[in-house]
Amino acid sequence: MTVKTLTIDDKLVSAREQDTILDVARESGIPIPTLCHLDGVKDVGACRLCLVEIASGSPDRPNRLQPACVTKVVEGMVVYTATERLKKYRRMIVELLFSERNHICSVCVANGHCELQDIAITVGMDHVRYEYVSPLCEVDITHGLFGVDQNRCILCTRCVRVCDEIEGAHTWDVAGRGIGARVITDLHQSWGEARSCTSCGKCVLACPTGAIFRQGATVAEMDRDRSRLSVLMTAREKREWIG
Amino acid sequence: MDRLTLATIWLGGCSGCHMSFLDMDEWLIALAERVEVVYSPFADVKTYPDNVHVALIEGAIANDDHLKLIQQARRCTDLLIAFGDCAVTGNVTALRNPLSSVQDILQYVYVEASDIENTPPDEAGIVPPLLDRVVPVHAVVPVDVYLPGCPPPADRIRAVLERLLVGEALQLAGRELIKFG
């Protein structure tokens, strides 16, 4: 294993060669906001919240913007995680997420336990400057235990990845493109009819917002114990259950 | 020293933000010594006065009356505070936006879903016509300060008013001050 040395926010850090910028930043206690990243499943770079600036090394070329969760470390790399430019873009990204669907926190199951809401506070979002799209969105409660509310989905695909990579069911997927993209179950059937779903509830634990919820949870009641997910992931990685 | 003139305005909201204002309890007495309430659902004043220092705006812009009042308030007020989630985001008042046209919604609510025979309200000059889309206050006039919450907790309102009274900058940040919902 080769060790790479790089600079993050003027701090010299060393990393394993397969590390991403996000890995080494976390290990060095440098906070980078994330939404689509979920420990234990593959990164897809969907939300762009973890954007960092990588020094171009020349005054003629602007610094490059790269998502920290999918960018591997390179020897001698110079990374900035909290420049004014990044702060500006991160707030824009969060505002766009809010304007794209219908986030009515006051009547949302996840109010007070929502990663999107927390990030909005972190980036200082006191209002949304963009016009709300206000799309008409479906709520599917045909599954006996869980429901999915497209009004709150940010298309992070955490549900898709835990279902595929950890449970091995691949019930979830994404259909459509751009602003019309939606998470779907099986071949765009209702969740209740999706035969591949094992009702394991991993997607409920993985969803950062109020989009996937336990039925019966009302406003602000959708608190989830995400540590249950990391217990599973660690056990899997370390093969704890294989005797 | 002249007291600060304060207005509070109730647009498309449930009045919960104003209830939360009253929840400031005994601090309201201290506040009354520092400000003069010149226009408010709490005060019997029919027209919006000319020179207002600060106005708290509860509610989204949902009908013609809201539109007229907010434009007048902007003209006559130094500092507009969007007060609560409906004013800041549209919130529950804007839940109708994805549905369909105003006519269809009124037809549904007053006729199809009604168990008594009814027609949509239509009294020119009495019932203000609804706008096609419910929008937050800043979509119509410039807003100076955003004070979210549904409703904003009394402590949050007080913290903001206290800063205002000592002339501090009002760019709010942190969970205590800007969490929605």
Ligand code: SF4
């Ligand atoms: S999902 Fe989060 S941000 Fe969206 S409405 Fe619910 S609490 Fe608010």
Ligand code: SF4
């Ligand atoms: S349903 Fe939840 S976990 Fe799945 S993509 Fe949407 S926000 Fe992410």
Ligand code: FES
């Ligand atoms: S956390 Fe890196 S793109 Fe979402």
